[in-house]
Amino acid sequence: MSETRQTAEGTGGGRRQINWLRIAEAYALVVALLVLVAIFGALKPAAFLSWGNISTMLGSQAVLVVLTLALIIPLTAGDFDLSVASVATLSAMTLAVLNAQDGWPLWAAMLVAAGTGIATGIVNAAFILYFRIHSLIVTLGTGTFLQGVVLWISGSMTISGLSDGLTEYVIITRLFGIPLAFYYALGLCILLWYVFEYTTPGRRLLFVGRGREVARLSGIRVERVRFAALIVSGFLAACGGMLYAGTIGAADPLSGLTFLLPAFAAAFLGATAVYPGRFNPWGSLVAVYFLIVGITGLTILGIQTFVQNLFYGGALVIAVALSQLVRNREPQDFN
Template sequence: MRTVERYAVLVVWALIILFFSWRSDSFASTSTVKLILSTQTVILIATLGVMISLAVQEFDLSIGAVVGFGGCLVAVLDGEQGLPPGPAILIAIVACALFGAVNAAISVLLGVPSIIVTLGSGTLLTGITLGITDSKVVTGISAKTVRFMTDPFLFGIPLPFYGGLLLCLALWFVLQHTPLGRRMIFIAENREVARLAGLRVTLIRAGALVATSTLGGLAGIVLAGTNSAANPQAGASYLLPAFAAAFLGSTTIVPGRFNAWGSFVAVYFLTTGITGLQYLGYAGWPEQVFYGGSLVAAVTLSHIAGHRKLPSFA
């Protein structure tokens, strides 16, 4: 029974692939595989960021705003200010990490629920993003940055996908095979007991929120480099997919826990569904229905199975 539960999403994924391959002659092709793998690195990185905070029972609703801010900041520094790509990327990542530290300070140290803090701070950050871009799409990102993000690297797939894959591997190792990962699981199960046991609960929770914002910024940088431009409103569209994938990922590979490979599978499971709908001519609102329905189904199944409690907002 445990094996069936662990791989149920993979089985459904295979069935979805078969269905769309049957309905569309052009779906089952290497070009479709490359398209799916090449275009979803941003969602993958954002999902892994969300997964880290959810793993310690924190809910970061600012992830979309951070994606937008990180991409726009690097675009402004690189494209408008003429800063070399390396320093521009570093500054953007540090700025996003500092934003996560502010979230952590208010939520963890002052005791304000993270869902409330990040809802407000995300709106604030969106305003800042609109301010630094003058509410316009920022273009002019250096050709070197664009090539780095878009040129085929291996098997015709750009480098960011492999970076996301390595990030997934690193987070899997940390969460499953290190003392830090075990402490995060302990905190998620019972925060007060973990505190009484001597774990540095405050530091770990704060670190998770900082990591979420850092990865959100990285996702935004990849988005800007891939598109060779940054839209200050683009980040909002990544909030729902990231949470849908994170919750769906908690029902597979390691059921009952937010885990890296489960998140990886969930991202490409959802992407396969969206791509299949597009091949059949159902773009736009059906995609929102698919993402929203997947999130509701994933959360419901996780709750009914009784493996884990959902993040506490108090």
């Protein structure tokens, strides 16, 4: 009897130890973010910890958060979408051309801009699913094509003069000193978390990502799930583009493309946090601000601007390796 009790206690202790290890793994990136804040705050308290710098970091990265969240939806289903940055750029430019140049009402121009993202998602899904072409090839080609469209409709020039209402409700109006853009990104993060965790479509998406053939044998319409994921990705990328236009008050034909590498870095880095082993909204949010805190802190310390490329590129390679290791150790269970 005593041996049985000791065995049970040992088993329970092992379970408790494993749980603590999983918790430590899940929130390691959060701790790393806090450590970075503490280090840079100690080194440059007046500059780094100023409320102006903090609110700028939170508000300026809202676009990157939205694009990362758009990216993790097809990634969860096992597809890559390299066109998200191009969709965002096209959306912003469409909005600027229709509103600033052609005099369309802001709401109508925003509807058309959102439609460009949905249309791109449909095209991507059609080529990937019905022509059986790998998502990397399709979305790389689509993104390049869209960039040509952007240069064509803009004349390769930045277009300004957007309605004041857009910038007013994106970057100028603030809540607790933080631009509304941050709260839009945070609200989207909460929405996607709820969809992934508590809705049937979200659980199906996770199941498809773990194993398409198993999901198909379980009665899930895999192609339909992947189709929907690519469309939602395109739509959210277009929303990110409109948010970007509101942030800078204009549409630039090239600068939106710089979001692609950071979005991938944040997506894969986020897959090692909060819910290790799968792409998730909260992990992505933490990853975005981990990267921007590191870059901002190093810049304040006087490191040259090339640190941004080093940080994002290195983070992407390391994050992909870590997320792959974590995914291989995670149980295939979504109950």
